[in-house]
Amino acid sequence: MGDDDLNPNQFEVMSSLRIPEGWQPLDPGVVVAVETLLVESLAPLRGRFTAENPLRINKNGLSTVHGCEKFHVEQKRQPFAWNVNTVRGSIVHKAVELLLNWRGPVTPADVVDEAISSIAGNPRESASDFLDQLPPAQMAELRGAVMAAVTNFVDCFPPLKKQWRPLVEYPVLYDLFDKSVQFNTRMDLVIGQPGRRVLIDLKTGRVTPTHRDDLRYYALIETLRTRQAPRLLASYSLDSARLDDEDVSEGVLQAAVRRTAAGALAIAELQLGSREPVVRPGVQCRWCPVAEDCEQGQRHLRVMAGEEEDDDA
Ligand code: SF4
Numbered sequence: 019m020g021d022d023d024l025n026p027n028q029f030e031v032m033s034s035l036r037i038p039e040g041w042q043p044l045d046p047g048v049v050v051a052v053e054t055l056l057v058e059s060l061a062p063l064r065g066r067f068t069a070e071n072p073l074r075i076n077k078n079g080l081s082t083v084h085g086c087e088k089f090h091v092e093q094k095r096q097p098f099a100w101n102v103n104t105v106r107g108s109i110v111h112k113a114v115e116l117l118l119n120w121r122g123p124v125t126p127a128d129v130v131d132e133a134i135s136s137i138a139g140n141p142r143e144s145a146s147d148f149l150d151q152l153p154p155a156q157m158a159e160l161r162g163a164v165m166a167a168v169t170n171f172v173d174c175f176p177p178l179k180k181q182w183r184p185l186v187e188y189p190v191l192y193d194l195f196d197k198s199v200q201f202n203t204r205m206d207l208v209i210g211q212p213g214r215r216v217l218i219d220l221k222t223g224r225v226t227p228t229h230r231d232d233l234r235y236y237a238l239i240e241t242l243r244t245r246q247a248p249r250l251l252a253s254y255s256l257d258s259a260r261l262d263d264e265d266v267s268e269g270v271l272q273a274a275v276r277r278t279a280a281g282a283l284a285i286a287e288l289q290l291g292s293r294e295p296v297v298r299p300g301v302q303c304r305w306c307p308v309a310e311d312c313e314q315g316q317r318h319l320r321v322m323a324g325e326e327e328d329d330d331a
Pocket of ligand 1: 306
């Protein structure tokens, strides 16, 4: 399929993903400089954890600890519980995974049904119990919501050619200090070979500034593991069919190091109990497990609902 066969949405995405003329990979010295900065920033963690009981850092932990630390701590204490929104995201990701390897004509309804069956029928998938107990009406609603996102992907994202080496749910692990600090991530969609890769996060729902931070974290871990920086980062909204992209530069990687190091140090201190968590009200108050007992969170929610003036405004 050539550019002439793409519809306007697909053409727009393809234009953003294409390697620009004259593009050059980052100098290998950047990788060394970024790694040195990370190692120096995390020096206080040396010897505080072990390979058997490591400090594990992932994008969700970084995102929550940079939001409200108390929320971060409390959320870790709670067992993970599926809801319709989170399970929708998982089914959409599974459907995209199937799409990339689908043989023959693609019908979104068939792919969605396969994705639901694959998760519901797999006892190793933690969402299978949640799907099993879903009443038929809610299941129909869920299927409709997944179908909308998958149809958008089929209609608006350019078909991925085999020679682009697309990978879905691509796991990456990098560790420091004899495996006692471990950084991991799983990327939704990766296109291209190391050194010129495009890392794509597929989003159900709005694309927010936090998504850019998530992608920068991916870029950092990919750079340190492959010793080559990726070329481009992109969030693709499956609801609005929009791509938000950012070139990978030395500045982007340094920003990722600063945020990752600050987050990792905070996570370690909270895990070791060496200080109390800082309370920072924000959008997460809406789903915080301790919101009912949190005075600052309650006040923030009242301000958000327009029931109270914001003194800080
Ligand atoms: S309600 Fe808000 S401010 Fe309070 S702990 Fe939860 S997230 Fe933090």
